[in-house]
Amino acid sequence: MKFHRQLLALSLSAALTAGMTITASAQGTVTVSVNGTKSNVSAFTNADWRTMVPAEIADSLGLSYTAQDSSVTFTGNGISQTYTAGVPVGDTTPAMVAGKLYVPFYHLAQTFGFEVSWDGAARNADAAAGKADTDSVAPIDLNAYLLDHTEKTNDTTRALPIDRTEVNEHPLTGYYGYTLSNGRTIKLYMPEHAALRSYITVIAIPNGVTDTYAFLEEQGWIEQADQYGELLFVLEPANGTWGSVEAERDYLNICIGETVGNTAFDTRSTSNSLLQSGTVSLSDGTSCPVFTGHSCNYYVGYDEGCAVLESWTSNNPMYVAAQALIAGKSAGSEVLDHSAARTYNGINTGSYYPGIDDTAFAEQLGKMAAEKAAPSAQFIKNSDIPVPTLLAGYSEQDESVAYWKSVNDAVSTSEEGVYRQSLNSDAWQTAYANDIAKRWGAQYGISQVKVTQETSLSAAEVHDFMDGYTRYTNPFAYSNALGVRTDYYQTTKAAREAAENGKVLSSYAFEAVDGQEKTVELRALKSTRLTNPGGSAVSGTLYSCISAFHDYDGNGVMDPRETIMYIPDTAKKYGEDGAPVVVVFPGNTQAAATFFDCSMWWSIANDEGCAVIIIGEYCKNSAAGLTYGDEADNADFSRSALQLMDRVVSQDAGVKINMERVYGSGHSLGCRTVQTLTHNSEAGSYAAVGATSFPNAQFTADDRMPSYLLVGQADISEALPDPRANDLVKDPWTVTADSAIYNWVRGACQMNGLDFSFTPNDHNSFLSTCSEYVEAGRYYTYTWADEAQIPLVQFTRTLAREHNCYPEEFRLAWDFLEHYSLSEDGTRYYSPSAFEKDDAVAIS
Structure with a gap:
């Protein structure tokens, strides 16, 4: 088999091409040779004027072969090629003649690296061992x-x-x-x-x-x-x-x-x-x-x-x-x-957490299925998990x-050999992506x-x-x-390569978290168009932005950091009002690029018209691992990234950014990072925050902050006596020192001036504090509103989910975030229509 283009590129000379496609009158018996030595196999030219040989030619070529029914497979030096009677290959078709399969000599020889020549006078095709075009590299x-x-x-x-x-x-x-x-x-x-x-x-x-x-x-x-x-x-x-x-x-x-x-x-x-x-x-x-x-x-x-x-x-x-x-x-x-x-x-x-015993989990799946929140009440098997397969x-x-085909719930299509996942597939793993595809008008699910x-x-x-x-x-x-997955990795690679020389393209001043003026240097900015990704009707521009705002190793030179910024074409619908922007902090060890893919924030951006910034982590302690800096470093990165989005990237895209509608999101350590920033030093920069799977513990800002947290049913459980005392699995009505969700809801409610008084460990008493709640489906959600019925704090427990989030949760986060703004004078507003109407009211 010839798997590679390089061997395909071994072309015949003009003489060979002429010899192998000579007139029909020259059809008939021919001979073949290998490295100048004649082979005793029978050969002939077919109706396509191609030299055809039987499987026994393998001996002369130094190959092995196996024949089965009307097919033959040749192997040698890690390469194999299969021919089947009646199945075209190259520009001709193998055929059975007198019970024997004949294959095209030139295609077979070239596949295994031979150079083929034609002697018209002698009516002989010769395969000569070609010079290797690959230099051996020792590991x-x-x-x-x-x-x-x-x-x-x-x-x-x-x-x-x-x-x-x-x-x-x-x-x-x-x-x-x-x-x-x-x-x-x-x-x-x-x-x-x-x-x-x-x-x-x-x-x-x-x-x-x-x-x-x-x-x-x-x-x-x-x-x-x-x-x-x-x-x-x-x-x-x-x-x-x-x-x-x-x-x-x-x-x-x-x-x-x-x-x-x-x-x-x-x-x-x-x-x-x-x-x-x-x-x-x-x-x-x-x-x-x-x-x-x-x-x-x-x-x-x-x-x-x-x-x-x-x-x-x-x-x-x-x-x-x-x-x-x-x-x-x-x-x-x-x-x-x-x-x-x-x-x-x-x-x-x-x-992080042992999970749920079989009896309770089976009962839960049955309830979810009855409420149309799960594709099935049955435990998932490998046979239910789609894998795109070639x-x-x-x-x-x-x-x-x-x-x-069975695993992928694949159905036939008009394209030969291509089987697409049915949109009616009950696979959990594609439920969210297929729901998006269906809304975008797709005929099939995403797998194939x-x-x-x-x-x-x-x-x-x-x-x-x-x-x-x-x-x-x-x-x-x-x-x-x-x-x-969207196609932009060559762009991020080009940006990293361009930034390596340390050249500063431009620099911008911003106020650092310590109150001092600081400079952010733009080292590289590369962009590419994402054209209708995933079947979306919307395209957008992705930017790989390399900037520097801090000297991490103390050598007097600021060190580069990476962000991914995406502006969909739908952002232009906001006109002079400007598009909202979401600053997303990935989980610990996650890269900005891969989190952009697997979180599917790009699909939310396309649908809603928001710009997205994915904050990149850096090699803090390990050359082979990524993480965040301290709170001050994270705050300065957030501020500098917003500067570059507002002053450089958005202008390149021809889109105005509404700096009054800056939202924070993230996952895991990224969630704790953005929740910490928005409830403390950066409360004056963000209109609202909604993130998954790791609450902050401090609420020091003298301000309100509309806050949303989503956590998995089997999320992190660092219960006492673990010194971290951070148990996300405990119910929010469980009042203990390590009850992380209770502590977060209490802190967020207090920061927003809301009463969160209830009888400890009493579920019904806890529910009485909520302005509304939903304990059905997959997402058990609890909301706390002020006296004007403006929702300010929200918590969701996602069933059948461990620590790593499910991408649909980010769409839930957006549904919360989009209703808030923060004016230059510090007034926060809530708009029931997400600012589509003139209905914004001040949050007092």
């Missing part, structure tokens, strides 16, 4: 490199140095080899300017590959990684040959095994695999963080690697954003049936084709299965299929979400 020994280039931070841990001239980029670049404790190997490719927390493509190479780098380059994967700034994680067979699915299970778990989960009726051992942790164990007994990925990645199998990889992806679909299986064989019905039956309950092994070289009757007999797919073609998808980093089945 760097990752263990030895880290021992030589890192320092111990303690007896068990090493750390790579932080380069503050770079913007959230992986600390290592290049091609590395690593040997696991069991003697097996993997390869890593980390290109220049690869972003931390970027997507990773996991590749299971075929049998017989002697040079992994050459294989990756020939397929085009090196080029793809370089182009998008993404990582390659390569699985290699032992001694060049993959074992059975069972034999490879331990290798897969060590390399890519999941970290947490909620499996019922099956013991799921948690795994600190290399892919999920990004931490490498070294020969001196220490370990070192090397990379950090998105966790939900892309998976590609070739030939014999397909079944092995499929055994893992079918069993762990929540970690798979999309997959491609090329010229392989199915893992088999026994493996797929076993994977399909894996069931998920409300238990949350290894996460199958190349698989017949329509193959077990894998049937399995993935594509089946093609073309096995000579380039990496670009495979990547193009997969990179339309993202998956939220969430191993809890009931809030795991498959979504649409």
Whole structure:
């Protein structure tokens, strides 16, 4: 099979082209040779004037082949090519002649790197071994490199140095080899300017590959990684040959095994695999963080690697954003049936909170289903979890084709070989994205299965299929979400690259949180159009903005930080009033880019016309990890980012920003960060705040702040005697020192001048304090309003959700935020129509 464009680019000379397409009168018997030596196989030219040869030509070409019915598959040097009678390939069609399958000689030879020439006088086609167009690259020994280039931070841990001239980029670049404790190997490719927390493509190479780098380059994967700034994680067979699915299970778990989960009726051992942790164990007994990925990645199998990889992806679909299986064989019905039956309950092994016992969870799902808040009352199985899948070289009757079509609730379309997810799919993981698609007029759901007999797919073609998808980093089945990935990663890479020289494009003064005047430097600004993403009728412009406002290492030079800014075309509808803007703080370790994708804030922006700023974290303590600074640093970043949005980005987009309608949002540590800012130093900059899964503890601002918090049913539980005393799982009417939600609601109500007095631990008494409440569906929501019935504090408990949020919650947050504004004189307003009408009233 020829998987790559580079070998396709081996073109015939003009003479060859003429010889292979000579007039019909020249049709008939011909001969073929390999490296000048005549082959004794029979050959002829067909009606397309193409030289046709039988499978036995493999011996002369140094290939192996297997024939089955009317198909034959040739393999060699990690490449394979399948031909089937009656199925076109190139510009002709293999055919059965006297019971024997004949295939096009020039297509077969070129696939395996031969250069073909035609001797018209002798009527002979010759295949000569072509000169390799790929230089072999030896991998760097990752263990030895880290021992030589890192320092111990303690007896068990090493750390790579932080380069503050770079913007959230992986600390290592290049091609590395690593040997696991069991003697097996993997390869890593980390290109220049690869972003931390970027997507990773996991590749299971075929049998017989002697040079992994050459294989990756020939397929085009090196080029793809370089182009998008993404990582390659390569699985290699032992001694060049993959074992059975069972034999490879331990290798897969060590390399890519999941970290947490909620499996019922099956013991799921948690795994600190290399892919999920990004931490490498070294020969001196220490370990070192090397990379950090998105966790939900892309998976590609070739030939014999397909079944092995499929055994893992079918069993762990929540970690798979999309997959491609090329010229392989199915893992088999026994493996797929076993994977399909894996069931998920409300238990949350290894996460923040143990979760809910089976009896209570089953009862809860039944209630949610009856209230149309859940697709089903049944526990989720792997067979219910969609995974976008490309199958190349698989017949329509193959077990894998049937399995993935079923998993994706896929239906036939007018496009041959393409099966789209039904909009009536009951999959939890696509419910939100499909609801958006339905409102946008889509005919099908977002997931799909594509089946093609073309096995000579380039990496670009495979990547193009997969990179339309993202998956939220969430191993809890009931809030795991498959979504649409937008195409802008080349833009963020270009911005990081442009900022590396430290050149200042422009600078702007702003008042820092300490009252001093401070400067923000614009280091790079790159943009791209997102044209009708996800089928939206709306397009927009995404900006990758690199700025600097603080010197983190004390060398006298301010260090770059990253933000993603998005302005939809619908923002122009606000005219001179200006579009609202939401400042979003991702969860700890999350990158701005991937959070823009998986939170789906872009879809809210398109629908509502709001601008969005995604705040980027930085390498504070680790070169391979991201986090936030202290409160003052976060406040200054927020202020400087709003300056750049107002004075640079919005003007470039031709849109006015309404600085009286600045809203805060975020998730996890980002939620605590934005809640802390808005209830303290930044209360005078934000009109309202709505965020998920980590409340703040301080309310010091002498001001009101419309506040909304959404928390999962099985969220963080750091209950006493844990010194953090931060239990988000306790009900808000539970009054204890560690009852985080009670403490947050009390603080938010007090800040907004609302009475929150009730009998402790009394549910009904608690409800009596609410202006309204909803204890039905998935979102149990409690609201507190002032005497004018203006809602000022709101709390939602999301059922069947652990700590990592569900993207629909951000739309709920927007539905709260859009009603508030903060004028220059400090007066807050509430508009029932979200300022579509002249109905704004002052909040007194």
